[in-house]
Amino acid sequence: MARAVSTRRKLAFTALAWIVALVVFFPILWAFLTSFKTEGTAIAAPPKFLFFEWTLENYRTVLERSNYFRFLGNSIITAVGSTLLGLVVAIPAAWAMAFSPTRRTKDVLMWMLSTKMLPAVGVLVPITMLFRMMGLTDTHLGLVLVLTLINLPIIVWMLFTYFKEIPVDILEAARMDGASLRQEVIYVLTPMAIPGIASTLLLNIILAWNESFWTIVLTTTQATPLPAFIAAYSSPEGLFWAKLSAASMMAIAPILIMGWFSQKQLVRGLTFGAVK
């Protein structure tokens, strides 16, 4: 009897998980289907789900009209560059806060997080002016710096959480064996925190890849990443949903594929120590 109830509950939870997953995934599925419709079909009422004349015309038009690979290259450079730079800064910072905390550590962590509470548009003019004065507008370097800065609080917080899970005794044992600070971080701490660092890296790449406000505002033609590529396909006068969907699919495909292959690592890292 107990077993029957358990199976029923299991089925119910599985069904619920599927429903939630479908609801979350539906916008992407809809954009995927729309990218294969004609503009007229894309906006048809009632909407057509699967039974329509599938066409690759939108992808052809988008590839013809825009230099997709230039946008893709810029996205890879800025997302990977900002993530690596962020990790270089965040690993020592998180290490210091996790293993040598002071009275102010919690305040520092809160202050870092509070910078994420400020609406981006609030600092639009000063950052735009700083970029202009420093000659960073529409450059990869400028975009890498700004993406690093906006995601740094999240990287530090994530790494701090992972580092806190590592027993201090192990680090002390390494010190007893004569390990220097550098050796301790590189040979003891980092290998133990690799799942956490990997998931932080993956999450940060996704965040940097999808950042649209700053990437559109601070670039013009040379460093424009994929969000600007998508933004080019919205039209005030004329149907555009099918082409916009095709552009969106092309923009998210690389990050979706990366997420698909690394999902095990990502989930393991995100749930690291969650049930301790």
Add this chain to the structure above:
Amino acid sequence: MKLRSIIVGSCSLFALAAGAQAQSLTIATVNNGDMIRMQGLSDRFTEATGIAVDWVTLEENVLRQRVTTDIATGGGQYDVMTIGAYETPIWAAQGWLAPLDDLGADYNADDLIPAVREALSVDGVQYASPFYAESAMIMYRTDLFEAAGLDMPAEPAWEFIGEAARAITDRDAEIYGICLRGKAGWGENMAFLTALANSMGGRWFDMDWEPQFDSPEWHEALSFYVDLMTEAGPPGASSNGFNENLALFQQGKCGMWMDATVAASFVSNPDDSQVADSVGYALFPTNGQFDNHGNWLWVWSLAVPASSQNIEAAKEFIAWATSGAYLDMVAEEEGWANVPPGTRTSLYENPAYAEAAPFAEMTLGAINSADTANSSVQDVPYAGGQFVAIPEFQGIGTAVGQIFSAALAGQTTVDQALEQAQQTTRMEMERAGYYR
């Protein structure tokens, strides 16, 4: 001697490289069909002048925000930008735009349609060059009108429109008598509603900048709109903007659609429209008492920000892209029906264009009927037809648009919506310092 040659050669190469770099323009634009065509043809400009062109295509509101930020901070990222009739007088007055009164003899400024040229000028100086222009008119289904025994007058009144819309509506067949903008936004539902109020004698502000939503004219206009759309409009109309109504009309679900004249080329194109062979056109309605057709006028135009480092080359591009010769080039490449409309008088005197574009005469009539300096029969302190050309209008127009969209969705009554609109507008204008 050898060293000297190397130095001279290097200097020459450097100068050439620097010169080549200077001859490159960055142009910001929107993703409209005519602009995409211009991008495709811009290689011809580069071939003729040696000036390279980089395009930045953005969503309309993003473009507006980007360009505003760039100009306000003196960024100089753009050499040419696509702006509308709303921004041009405001930005020109701020000194943000380079004057365009010297675009060369081939440009022929006198050929520009006077109402369009005036909309882009401040104190008689032109600050943007029109790329395409539009007013608003009625597009209607001749077959449905015929079946209902109705005859559309060339200059209809709102009363007739209401009766015809209700007569045509057949909800079982998913045919709705009228499709109008309902989506909130200063350039969406408020463009239509402002034109409607203008035609009914309303105005946004009196001469002391006091909002006029408590006037009988606005009450009449909003009541008419909500009642008509409730009885003869499509379901979910409060979410419909230009593109949604375009799709509905093309699918044969609208008896009438009142919107930008540029839509005529879409609904009459048999490749996209199921009703292309049965579309008629008429002027934007009046209230039957005075000759005010809403005064809707929008001009997508090209301007040069004062912060550009390449003002002369930018002017050269604008003179090329907005010239009569450009229209001929588009006609040669893509046919007369695809020529950017509404900017030049000579286009409407061209028999080939009149034949290819059956809506040409009505478009010209609609543009010519628009008086953006006197949008209402009452005195107004502002310029602009379906908008008010003050910097605060984007925010106020969108806020009021949300209130009116909620009224259309049945969330509030007309009286409540007008009261809210009055309070919101008064508060924003006070905050902006209009009553000191």
